[in-house]
Amino acid sequence: MELSDWExxxxxxxxxxxxxxxxxxxxxxxxxxxxxxxxRNREDALEVAQETFFRAFRKIKSFQGGSSFYTWIYRIxxxxxxxxxxxxxxxxxxxxETMDRVFEARNEVAKDPFADVHDRELRENMAKAINELTPxxxxxxxxxxxxxxSYKDIGEILDCSEGTxxxxxxxxxxxxxxxxxxxx
Amino acid sequence: xxxxxxxxxxIGRWLDGELPPADSEAVRDHVASCADCGAxxxxxxxxxxxxxxILTAEAARLEFAPLWREVQHRIETKRxxxxxxxxxxxxxxxxxxxxxxxxxxxxxxxxxxxxxxxPAGSEANNYASVESIDAHGRNVALLREDETKTTIIxxxxxxxxxxxxxxxxxxxxxxx
Amino acid sequence: MLKxxxxxxxxxxxxxxxxxxxxxxxxxxxxxxxVTVRSIWAGSKxxxxxxxxxxxxxxxxxLKHRSYRALKDETQTIPWQGSKAFEVPGGRSLTVATQxxxxxxxxxxxxxxxxxxxxxxxxxxxxxxxxxxxxxxxHEGGSLILSISxxxx
Numbered sequence: 001m002e003l004s005d006w007e008x009x010x011x012x013x014x015x016x017x018x019x020x021x022x023x024x025x026x027x028x029x030x031x032x033x034x035x036x037x038x039x040r041n042r043e044d045a046l047e048v049a050q051e052t053f054f055r056a057f058r059k060i061k062s063f064q065g066g067s068s069f070y071t072w073i074y075r076i077x078x079x080x081x082x083x084x085x086x087x088x089x090x091x092x093x094x095x096x097e098t099m100d101r102v103f104e105a106r107n108e109v110a111k112d113p114f115a116d117v118h119d120r121e122l123r124e125n126m127a128k129a130i131n132e133l134t135p136x137x138x139x140x141x142x143x144x145x146x147x148x149x150s151y152k153d154i155g156e157i158l159d160c161s162e163g164t165x166x167x168x169x170x171x172x173x174x175x176x177x178x179x180x181x182x183x184x
Numbered sequence: 185x186x187x188x189x190x191x192x193x194x195i196g197r198w199l200d201g202e203l204p205p206a207d208s209e210a211v212r213d214h215v216a217s218c219a220d221c222g223a224x225x226x227x228x229x230x231x232x233x234x235x236x237x238i239l240t241a242e243a244a245r246l247e248f249a250p251l252w253r254e255v256q257h258r259i260e261t262k263r264x265x266x267x268x269x270x271x272x273x274x275x276x277x278x279x280x281x282x283x284x285x286x287x288x289x290x291x292x293x294x295x296x297x298x299x300x301x302x303p304a305g306s307e308a309n310n311y312a313s314v315e316s317i318d319a320h321g322r323n324v325a326l327l328r329e330d331e332t333k334t335t336i337i338x339x340x341x342x343x344x345x346x347x348x349x350x351x352x353x354x355x356x357x358x359x360x
Numbered sequence: 361m362l363k364x365x366x367x368x369x370x371x372x373x374x375x376x377x378x379x380x381x382x383x384x385x386x387x388x389x390x391x392x393x394x395v396t397v398r399s400i401w402a403g404s405k406x407x408x409x410x411x412x413x414x415x416x417x418x419x420x421x422x423l424k425h426r427s428y429r430a431l432k433d434e435t436q437t438i439p440w441q442g443s444k445a446f447e448v449p450g451g452r453s454l455t456v457a458t459q460x461x462x463x464x465x466x467x468x469x470x471x472x473x474x475x476x477x478x479x480x481x482x483x484x485x486x487x488x489x490x491x492x493x494x495x496x497x498x499h500e501g502g503s504l505i506l507s508i509s510x511x512x513x
Contacts, residue, residue, distance in 0.1 A: 033243040054258040170193045184227045287376040312486040334419040339496030
Protein backbone atom coordinates (compact mmCIF):
# COMPACT_ATOMS: atom_id res chain seq x y z
CA MET A 1 0.00 0.00 0.00
CA GLU A 2 1.39 3.38 -0.98
CA LEU A 3 2.55 5.50 1.91
CA SER A 4 1.16 9.01 2.28
CA ASP A 5 3.41 12.04 1.91
CA TRP A 6 3.34 12.59 5.66
CA GLU A 7 4.32 8.99 6.38
CA UNK A 8 7.23 9.35 3.98
CA UNK A 9 8.26 12.60 5.66
CA UNK A 10 8.28 10.90 9.06
CA UNK A 11 10.51 8.17 7.65
CA UNK A 12 12.84 10.82 6.18
CA UNK A 13 13.03 12.56 9.51
CA UNK A 14 13.98 9.24 11.04
CA UNK A 15 16.87 8.99 8.56
CA UNK A 16 15.37 6.85 5.80
CA UNK A 17 17.03 8.07 2.58
CA UNK A 18 14.80 5.85 0.43
CA UNK A 19 11.75 7.67 1.75
CA UNK A 20 13.17 10.97 0.55
CA UNK A 21 13.92 9.48 -2.84
CA UNK A 22 10.29 8.39 -3.07
CA UNK A 23 9.12 11.91 -2.28
CA UNK A 24 11.40 13.35 -4.96
CA UNK A 25 10.10 10.81 -7.42
CA UNK A 26 6.52 11.83 -6.69
CA UNK A 27 7.07 15.54 -7.06
CA UNK A 28 10.00 16.07 -9.38
CA UNK A 29 7.95 16.79 -12.49
CA UNK A 30 5.46 19.07 -10.79
CA UNK A 31 8.19 20.98 -8.98
CA UNK A 32 10.12 21.29 -12.23
CA UNK A 33 7.02 22.64 -14.02
CA UNK A 34 6.54 25.32 -11.40
CA UNK A 35 10.18 26.32 -11.56
CA UNK A 36 10.24 26.26 -15.37
CA UNK A 37 7.25 28.59 -15.43
CA UNK A 38 9.23 31.07 -13.33
CA UNK A 39 12.63 30.68 -14.94
CA ARG A 40 13.71 31.66 -18.42
CA ASN A 41 15.29 28.46 -19.61
CA ARG A 42 15.40 24.77 -18.97
CA GLU A 43 19.01 24.56 -17.77
CA ASP A 44 18.46 27.14 -15.07
CA ALA A 45 15.20 25.47 -14.09
CA LEU A 46 16.99 22.12 -13.71
CA GLU A 47 19.64 23.70 -11.53
CA VAL A 48 17.00 25.31 -9.33
CA ALA A 49 15.01 22.05 -9.14
CA GLN A 50 18.09 20.17 -7.91
CA GLU A 51 18.80 22.88 -5.36
CA THR A 52 15.15 22.80 -4.26
CA PHE A 53 15.22 19.11 -3.43
CA PHE A 54 18.60 19.48 -1.77
CA ARG A 55 17.28 22.25 0.48
CA ALA A 56 14.14 20.27 1.16
CA PHE A 57 16.34 17.41 2.38
CA ARG A 58 18.22 19.72 4.70
CA LYS A 59 15.04 21.24 6.08
CA ILE A 60 12.92 18.09 6.25
CA LYS A 61 13.49 17.70 9.98
CA SER A 62 11.88 21.09 10.59
CA PHE A 63 8.76 20.22 8.61
CA GLN A 64 6.06 19.67 11.20
CA GLY A 65 3.09 18.91 8.97
CA GLY A 66 1.40 22.25 9.58
CA SER A 67 0.84 22.47 5.83
CA SER A 68 0.70 19.76 3.21
CA PHE A 69 3.99 18.51 1.88
CA TYR A 70 3.36 19.80 -1.62
CA THR A 71 2.69 23.39 -0.46
CA TRP A 72 5.87 23.17 1.58
CA ILE A 73 8.01 21.93 -1.32
CA TYR A 74 6.41 24.36 -3.78
CA ARG A 75 7.23 27.19 -1.42
CA ILE A 76 10.89 26.20 -1.39
CA UNK A 77 10.79 25.87 -5.18
CA UNK A 78 9.16 29.27 -5.76
CA UNK A 79 11.52 31.05 -3.36
CA UNK A 80 14.56 29.44 -4.99
CA UNK A 81 13.29 30.32 -8.47
CA UNK A 82 12.57 33.93 -7.57
CA UNK A 83 16.00 34.25 -5.91
CA UNK A 84 17.70 32.72 -8.93
CA UNK A 85 15.79 34.99 -11.30
CA UNK A 86 16.86 38.05 -9.43
CA UNK A 87 20.48 37.00 -9.70
CA UNK A 88 20.13 36.14 -13.36
CA UNK A 89 21.61 38.42 -15.95
CA UNK A 90 21.09 36.33 -19.06
CA UNK A 91 18.73 37.19 -21.92
CA UNK A 92 15.23 35.77 -21.67
CA UNK A 93 14.94 34.39 -25.22
CA UNK A 94 16.00 30.80 -24.64
CA UNK A 95 12.42 29.64 -24.58
CA UNK A 96 12.49 29.39 -28.36
CA GLU A 97 14.49 26.21 -28.04
CA THR A 98 11.84 24.91 -25.72
CA MET A 99 9.13 25.78 -28.25
CA ASP A 100 10.77 23.66 -30.96
CA ARG A 101 10.97 20.75 -28.62
CA VAL A 102 7.30 21.07 -27.79
CA PHE A 103 6.46 20.14 -31.35
CA GLU A 104 8.60 17.04 -31.10
CA ALA A 105 6.97 16.19 -27.86
CA ARG A 106 3.50 16.62 -29.31
CA ASN A 107 3.74 13.29 -31.01
CA GLU A 108 4.58 11.64 -27.74
CA VAL A 109 1.52 13.09 -26.07
CA ALA A 110 -0.87 12.71 -29.00
CA LYS A 111 -3.43 11.03 -26.81
CA ASP A 112 -3.44 13.96 -24.41
CA PRO A 113 -6.52 16.08 -25.20
CA PHE A 114 -4.62 19.21 -24.23
CA ALA A 115 -2.02 18.42 -26.92
CA ASP A 116 -4.50 19.63 -29.55
CA VAL A 117 -3.06 23.12 -29.62
CA HIS A 118 -2.33 24.57 -33.02
CA ASP A 119 -1.48 28.18 -32.47
CA ARG A 120 2.31 28.38 -32.82
CA GLU A 121 2.39 32.11 -32.57
CA LEU A 122 0.41 32.07 -29.35
CA ARG A 123 2.87 29.64 -27.81
CA GLU A 124 5.89 31.55 -28.96
CA ASN A 125 4.54 34.81 -27.61
CA MET A 126 3.26 33.21 -24.44
CA ALA A 127 6.80 32.67 -23.19
CA LYS A 128 7.71 36.29 -23.81
CA ALA A 129 4.50 37.57 -22.20
CA ILE A 130 4.97 35.40 -19.11
CA ASN A 131 8.55 36.55 -18.73
CA GLU A 132 7.42 40.15 -18.68
CA LEU A 133 5.37 39.58 -15.55
CA THR A 134 6.90 40.20 -12.15
CA PRO A 135 8.04 37.07 -10.29
CA UNK A 136 5.09 37.34 -7.91
CA UNK A 137 2.53 37.52 -10.76
CA UNK A 138 4.28 34.76 -12.65
CA UNK A 139 4.15 32.54 -9.57
CA UNK A 140 0.37 32.82 -9.07
CA UNK A 141 -0.47 32.12 -12.67
CA UNK A 142 1.93 29.19 -12.95
CA UNK A 143 0.72 27.59 -9.72
CA UNK A 144 -2.89 28.01 -10.71
CA UNK A 145 -2.36 26.80 -14.26
CA UNK A 146 -0.24 23.74 -13.60
CA UNK A 147 -1.58 22.44 -10.38
CA UNK A 148 -5.04 23.92 -10.25
CA UNK A 149 -4.19 24.79 -6.66
CA SER A 150 -6.79 26.62 -4.60
CA TYR A 151 -6.23 30.29 -3.76
CA LYS A 152 -5.73 29.19 -0.16
CA ASP A 153 -2.95 26.78 -1.11
CA ILE A 154 -1.34 29.34 -3.41
CA GLY A 155 -1.51 31.88 -0.59
CA GLU A 156 0.25 29.44 1.75
CA ILE A 157 2.96 28.77 -0.79
CA LEU A 158 3.55 32.43 -1.53
CA ASP A 159 2.93 33.60 2.03
CA CYS A 160 0.16 36.00 1.11
CA SER A 161 -3.58 36.26 1.61
CA GLU A 162 -6.21 34.74 -0.65
CA GLY A 163 -7.26 38.26 -1.59
CA THR A 164 -3.74 39.00 -2.78
CA UNK A 165 -3.69 35.79 -4.81
CA UNK A 166 -7.00 36.77 -6.39
CA UNK A 167 -5.90 40.27 -7.34
CA UNK A 168 -2.51 39.09 -8.64
CA UNK A 169 -4.17 36.40 -10.77
CA UNK A 170 -6.65 38.88 -12.18
CA UNK A 171 -3.85 41.33 -12.97
CA UNK A 172 -1.62 38.66 -14.53
CA UNK A 173 -4.45 37.35 -16.71
CA UNK A 174 -5.33 40.87 -17.83
CA UNK A 175 -1.70 41.58 -18.71
CA UNK A 176 -1.39 38.33 -20.67
CA UNK A 177 -4.60 39.06 -22.53
CA UNK A 178 -3.35 42.53 -23.45
CA UNK A 179 -0.03 41.19 -24.74
CA UNK A 180 -1.53 38.20 -26.53
CA UNK A 181 -4.82 39.65 -27.80
CA UNK A 182 -3.71 39.36 -31.42
CA UNK A 183 -3.36 35.61 -31.00
CA UNK A 184 -6.33 34.85 -28.77
CA UNK B 185 -19.80 50.03 -14.77
CA UNK B 186 -21.69 47.46 -16.87
CA UNK B 187 -22.54 44.05 -15.55
CA UNK B 188 -19.97 42.53 -17.87
CA UNK B 189 -17.17 44.78 -16.60
CA UNK B 190 -18.04 43.99 -13.01
CA UNK B 191 -18.05 40.29 -13.79
CA UNK B 192 -14.63 40.22 -15.44
CA UNK B 193 -12.78 39.21 -12.28
CA UNK B 194 -15.58 36.87 -11.25
CA ILE B 195 -15.22 34.88 -14.47
CA GLY B 196 -11.63 34.05 -13.53
CA ARG B 197 -12.68 33.00 -10.04
CA TRP B 198 -15.55 31.00 -11.46
CA LEU B 199 -13.21 29.11 -13.76
CA ASP B 200 -10.90 28.50 -10.77
CA GLY B 201 -13.80 27.10 -8.75
CA GLU B 202 -13.41 29.75 -6.09
CA LEU B 203 -16.92 31.20 -6.16
CA PRO B 204 -19.67 30.21 -3.72
CA PRO B 205 -22.30 27.99 -5.35
CA ALA B 206 -24.95 30.70 -5.73
CA ASP B 207 -22.52 33.17 -7.33
CA SER B 208 -21.05 30.41 -9.48
CA GLU B 209 -24.46 29.60 -10.89
CA ALA B 210 -25.17 33.25 -11.61
CA VAL B 211 -21.88 33.73 -13.45
CA ARG B 212 -22.33 30.51 -15.41
CA ASP B 213 -25.80 31.58 -16.55
CA HIS B 214 -24.54 35.01 -17.54
CA VAL B 215 -21.52 33.72 -19.44
CA ALA B 216 -23.75 31.29 -21.35
CA SER B 217 -25.95 34.13 -22.56
CA CYS B 218 -23.44 36.97 -23.02
CA ALA B 219 -21.20 37.03 -26.11
CA ASP B 220 -18.55 39.32 -24.56
CA CYS B 221 -18.28 37.34 -21.34
CA GLY B 222 -18.30 34.10 -23.29
CA ALA B 223 -15.33 35.42 -25.29
CA UNK B 224 -13.58 36.42 -22.07
CA UNK B 225 -14.05 32.90 -20.78
CA UNK B 226 -12.57 31.42 -23.94
CA UNK B 227 -9.54 33.73 -23.80
CA UNK B 228 -8.82 32.82 -20.18
CA UNK B 229 -9.17 29.12 -20.91
CA UNK B 230 -6.90 29.39 -23.93
CA UNK B 231 -4.18 31.13 -21.94
CA UNK B 232 -4.38 28.52 -19.23
CA UNK B 233 -4.40 25.65 -21.71
CA UNK B 234 -1.46 26.94 -23.72
CA UNK B 235 0.74 27.63 -20.72
CA UNK B 236 -0.18 24.31 -19.16
CA UNK B 237 0.60 22.43 -22.35
CA ILE B 238 4.00 24.02 -22.74
CA LEU B 239 5.07 23.30 -19.21
CA THR B 240 3.56 19.82 -19.06
CA ALA B 241 5.35 18.83 -22.25
CA GLU B 242 8.64 20.10 -20.90
CA ALA B 243 8.24 18.36 -17.58
CA ALA B 244 7.38 15.08 -19.31
CA ARG B 245 10.91 15.08 -20.73
CA LEU B 246 12.49 15.37 -17.33
CA GLU B 247 14.17 12.11 -16.34
CA PHE B 248 14.15 11.21 -12.70
CA ALA B 249 17.41 9.28 -12.46
CA PRO B 250 19.83 12.06 -13.47
CA LEU B 251 17.97 14.54 -11.28
CA TRP B 252 18.13 12.23 -8.29
CA ARG B 253 21.81 11.50 -8.87
CA GLU B 254 22.55 15.21 -8.77
CA VAL B 255 20.44 15.77 -5.66
CA GLN B 256 22.15 12.84 -3.95
CA HIS B 257 25.55 14.24 -4.90
CA ARG B 258 24.66 17.56 -3.29
CA ILE B 259 23.46 15.82 -0.15
CA GLU B 260 26.63 13.79 0.16
CA THR B 261 29.04 16.60 -0.63
CA LYS B 262 30.22 18.60 2.34
CA ARG B 263 29.70 22.25 1.60
CA UNK B 264 32.28 24.96 2.31
CA UNK B 265 31.87 26.49 5.75
CA UNK B 266 31.01 29.90 4.38
CA UNK B 267 28.09 28.51 2.34
CA UNK B 268 26.78 26.78 5.47
CA UNK B 269 27.10 30.05 7.36
CA UNK B 270 25.28 32.01 4.64
CA UNK B 271 22.46 29.47 4.60
CA UNK B 272 22.16 29.59 8.38
CA UNK B 273 22.01 33.38 8.38
CA UNK B 274 19.47 33.39 5.55
CA UNK B 275 17.27 30.93 7.40
CA UNK B 276 17.45 33.10 10.49
CA UNK B 277 16.28 36.18 8.66
CA UNK B 278 13.58 34.45 6.65
CA UNK B 279 10.03 35.69 7.15
CA UNK B 280 8.89 33.16 9.78
CA UNK B 281 12.03 33.89 11.76
CA UNK B 282 11.11 37.55 11.94
CA UNK B 283 9.34 36.47 15.08
CA UNK B 284 12.78 36.74 16.66
CA UNK B 285 12.62 40.43 15.82
CA UNK B 286 9.92 40.74 18.48
CA UNK B 287 12.15 40.09 21.49
CA UNK B 288 15.01 41.91 19.78
CA UNK B 289 12.82 44.98 19.32
CA UNK B 290 11.69 44.76 22.94
CA UNK B 291 15.35 44.67 24.04
CA UNK B 292 16.11 47.73 21.95
CA UNK B 293 13.18 49.69 23.32
CA UNK B 294 14.01 48.78 26.92
CA UNK B 295 17.64 49.60 26.35
CA UNK B 296 16.66 52.97 24.94
CA UNK B 297 14.35 53.68 27.86
CA UNK B 298 17.07 52.65 30.26
CA UNK B 299 19.63 55.01 28.79
CA UNK B 300 18.69 57.70 31.21
CA UNK B 301 19.51 55.43 34.11
CA UNK B 302 23.09 54.93 33.16
CA PRO B 303 25.23 57.53 34.83
CA ALA B 304 27.47 59.38 32.43
CA GLY B 305 29.40 60.70 35.42
CA SER B 306 28.44 61.44 38.98
CA GLU B 307 27.94 65.12 38.29
CA ALA B 308 26.93 64.95 34.67
CA ASN B 309 23.28 65.79 35.21
CA ASN B 310 22.37 66.81 38.73
CA TYR B 311 19.40 68.81 37.63
CA ALA B 312 16.66 68.97 40.26
CA SER B 313 13.29 70.57 39.88
CA VAL B 314 11.72 72.48 42.76
CA GLU B 315 8.02 71.81 42.74
CA SER B 316 7.11 73.99 45.69
CA ILE B 317 8.70 76.12 48.40
CA ASP B 318 7.23 77.55 51.55
CA ALA B 319 9.75 79.60 53.47
CA HIS B 320 7.21 80.58 56.11
CA GLY B 321 7.58 84.29 55.55
CA ARG B 322 11.27 84.33 54.84
CA ASN B 323 12.91 85.19 51.59
CA VAL B 324 14.33 82.38 49.60
CA ALA B 325 16.46 82.24 46.50
CA LEU B 326 16.97 79.51 43.93
CA LEU B 327 20.34 79.07 42.30
CA ARG B 328 21.69 76.62 39.77
CA GLU B 329 25.35 75.83 39.43
CA ASP B 330 26.32 75.96 35.77
CA GLU B 331 28.58 73.01 35.40
CA THR B 332 26.86 70.33 37.44
CA LYS B 333 23.38 71.87 37.20
CA THR B 334 23.06 71.46 40.97
CA THR B 335 20.08 73.25 42.46
CA ILE B 336 20.67 75.41 45.52
CA ILE B 337 17.88 76.64 47.75
CA UNK B 338 19.07 79.51 49.89
CA UNK B 339 17.02 80.60 52.84
CA UNK B 340 17.59 84.15 53.95
CA UNK B 341 17.81 84.88 57.62
CA UNK B 342 15.00 86.48 59.56
CA UNK B 343 15.99 90.18 59.72
CA UNK B 344 15.17 90.28 63.41
CA UNK B 345 17.44 87.36 63.83
CA UNK B 346 17.01 84.20 65.79
CA UNK B 347 20.67 83.43 65.78
CA UNK B 348 23.27 85.20 67.90
CA UNK B 349 25.53 85.65 64.90
CA UNK B 350 23.14 87.55 62.75
CA UNK B 351 25.81 90.02 61.63
CA UNK B 352 28.11 87.25 60.65
CA UNK B 353 25.31 85.40 59.00
CA UNK B 354 24.36 88.44 56.97
CA UNK B 355 27.93 88.84 55.79
CA UNK B 356 28.22 85.21 54.92
CA UNK B 357 25.21 85.23 52.71
CA UNK B 358 25.83 84.34 49.11
CA UNK B 359 27.04 87.17 46.92
CA UNK B 360 24.61 87.02 44.03
CA MET C 361 2.49 36.84 8.83
CA LEU C 362 0.87 35.96 12.12
CA LYS C 363 0.15 32.47 10.91
CA UNK C 364 3.85 31.96 10.30
CA UNK C 365 4.83 32.54 13.92
CA UNK C 366 5.67 29.15 15.21
CA UNK C 367 4.06 28.53 18.57
CA UNK C 368 7.32 27.98 20.46
CA UNK C 369 8.72 31.23 19.10
CA UNK C 370 5.51 33.07 19.95
CA UNK C 371 5.58 31.63 23.44
CA UNK C 372 9.22 32.60 23.78
CA UNK C 373 8.43 36.14 22.71
CA UNK C 374 5.59 36.39 25.20
CA UNK C 375 7.74 34.95 27.98
CA UNK C 376 10.53 37.32 27.07
CA UNK C 377 8.14 40.26 27.07
CA UNK C 378 6.84 39.26 30.48
CA UNK C 379 10.38 38.93 31.83
CA UNK C 380 11.47 42.23 30.33
CA UNK C 381 8.40 43.90 31.78
CA UNK C 382 9.07 42.43 35.18
CA UNK C 383 12.70 43.53 35.14
CA UNK C 384 11.75 46.99 33.98
CA UNK C 385 9.03 47.24 36.60
CA UNK C 386 11.43 46.09 39.26
CA UNK C 387 13.80 48.78 38.19
CA UNK C 388 11.09 51.41 38.10
CA UNK C 389 9.66 50.96 41.60
CA UNK C 390 12.47 51.08 44.19
CA UNK C 391 11.79 49.49 47.50
CA UNK C 392 13.50 52.26 49.41
CA UNK C 393 15.64 55.34 49.05
CA UNK C 394 19.02 55.81 50.68
CA VAL C 395 19.21 59.45 51.77
CA THR C 396 22.40 61.10 52.96
CA VAL C 397 22.40 64.50 54.61
CA ARG C 398 25.76 66.21 54.84
CA SER C 399 25.88 69.19 57.19
CA ILE C 400 28.46 71.80 56.17
CA TRP C 401 29.63 74.97 57.80
CA ALA C 402 30.45 77.86 55.47
CA GLY C 403 32.30 81.00 56.59
CA SER C 404 33.73 84.16 55.14
CA LYS C 405 37.06 83.98 56.92
CA UNK C 406 40.05 81.93 56.08
CA UNK C 407 40.53 79.91 52.96
CA UNK C 408 39.97 76.35 53.98
CA UNK C 409 38.16 73.71 52.09
CA UNK C 410 37.64 70.58 54.13
CA UNK C 411 39.06 67.59 52.21
CA UNK C 412 36.09 65.55 53.44
CA UNK C 413 33.95 67.69 51.15
CA UNK C 414 35.83 66.63 48.08
CA UNK C 415 33.41 66.37 45.18
CA UNK C 416 31.28 69.27 46.34
CA UNK C 417 33.62 72.10 45.41
CA UNK C 418 31.96 72.81 42.07
CA UNK C 419 28.48 72.64 43.54
CA UNK C 420 29.30 75.12 46.32
CA UNK C 421 30.98 77.65 44.03
CA UNK C 422 27.93 79.90 43.57
CA LEU C 423 27.79 80.49 47.31
CA LYS C 424 31.13 82.31 47.28
CA HIS C 425 32.06 81.52 50.84
CA ARG C 426 35.73 81.32 51.63
CA SER C 427 35.78 78.39 53.98
CA TYR C 428 33.86 75.16 54.13
CA ARG C 429 33.98 72.56 56.87
CA ALA C 430 32.20 69.22 57.13
CA LEU C 431 30.16 69.03 60.31
CA LYS C 432 28.21 65.81 60.15
CA ASP C 433 27.09 63.09 57.75
CA GLU C 434 24.02 61.00 58.33
CA THR C 435 22.57 58.32 56.11
CA GLN C 436 19.23 56.63 56.49
CA THR C 437 17.14 54.31 54.41
CA ILE C 438 13.68 55.66 53.88
CA PRO C 439 11.02 53.22 52.75
CA TRP C 440 8.84 54.00 49.80
CA GLN C 441 6.25 56.67 50.81
CA GLY C 442 7.90 56.88 54.21
CA SER C 443 9.81 59.58 56.03
CA LYS C 444 12.76 59.93 58.38
CA ALA C 445 14.19 62.74 60.45
CA PHE C 446 17.86 63.74 60.32
CA GLU C 447 19.56 65.59 63.13
CA VAL C 448 21.09 68.82 61.89
CA PRO C 449 23.55 70.96 63.86
CA GLY C 450 22.16 73.98 65.70
CA GLY C 451 19.17 72.25 67.21
CA ARG C 452 17.60 71.72 63.85
CA SER C 453 15.97 68.78 62.23
CA LEU C 454 15.55 67.83 58.61
CA THR C 455 12.62 65.57 57.73
CA VAL C 456 12.74 63.85 54.37
CA ALA C 457 9.75 62.00 52.95
CA THR C 458 9.91 59.95 49.76
CA GLN C 459 7.15 60.72 47.31
CA UNK C 460 7.58 59.11 43.91
CA UNK C 461 10.08 57.64 41.53
CA UNK C 462 9.70 58.36 37.85
CA UNK C 463 12.08 58.59 34.92
CA UNK C 464 14.99 57.98 37.28
CA UNK C 465 14.06 61.00 39.39
CA UNK C 466 13.19 60.82 43.07
CA UNK C 467 10.45 63.01 44.45
CA UNK C 468 11.14 64.21 48.01
CA UNK C 469 9.29 66.35 50.47
CA UNK C 470 11.76 68.16 52.73
CA UNK C 471 11.14 70.14 55.87
CA UNK C 472 13.79 71.96 57.89
CA UNK C 473 12.77 72.90 61.38
CA UNK C 474 14.36 74.76 64.22
CA UNK C 475 12.94 73.09 67.28
CA UNK C 476 9.24 72.97 66.53
CA UNK C 477 9.35 75.90 64.15
CA UNK C 478 9.39 75.13 60.43
CA UNK C 479 12.01 77.08 58.53
CA UNK C 480 11.30 75.81 55.06
CA UNK C 481 9.11 73.26 53.35
CA UNK C 482 9.94 72.25 49.84
CA UNK C 483 9.01 69.55 47.36
CA UNK C 484 11.72 68.61 44.90
CA UNK C 485 12.54 66.03 42.26
CA UNK C 486 16.19 65.17 42.21
CA UNK C 487 18.16 62.91 39.94
CA UNK C 488 18.67 59.40 41.25
CA UNK C 489 22.13 59.39 42.81
CA UNK C 490 22.08 63.18 42.65
CA UNK C 491 21.73 65.84 45.31
CA UNK C 492 20.29 69.21 46.14
CA UNK C 493 21.81 71.96 48.30
CA UNK C 494 19.78 73.69 51.00
CA UNK C 495 21.45 76.44 52.91
CA UNK C 496 21.14 79.71 54.72
CA UNK C 497 20.49 79.28 58.45
CA UNK C 498 23.10 80.92 60.57
CA HIS C 499 25.50 78.66 62.39
CA GLU C 500 28.57 79.36 64.53
CA GLY C 501 29.43 82.64 62.85
CA GLY C 502 28.80 81.35 59.41
CA SER C 503 26.04 79.59 57.55
CA LEU C 504 24.69 76.09 57.61
CA ILE C 505 24.57 74.28 54.29
CA LEU C 506 22.95 70.90 53.81
CA SER C 507 23.66 68.58 50.87
CA ILE C 508 20.77 66.15 50.52
CA SER C 509 21.42 63.22 48.22
CA UNK C 510 19.25 60.24 47.39
CA UNK C 511 19.84 56.84 45.81
CA UNK C 512 16.95 54.59 44.81
CA UNK C 513 17.38 50.98 45.91
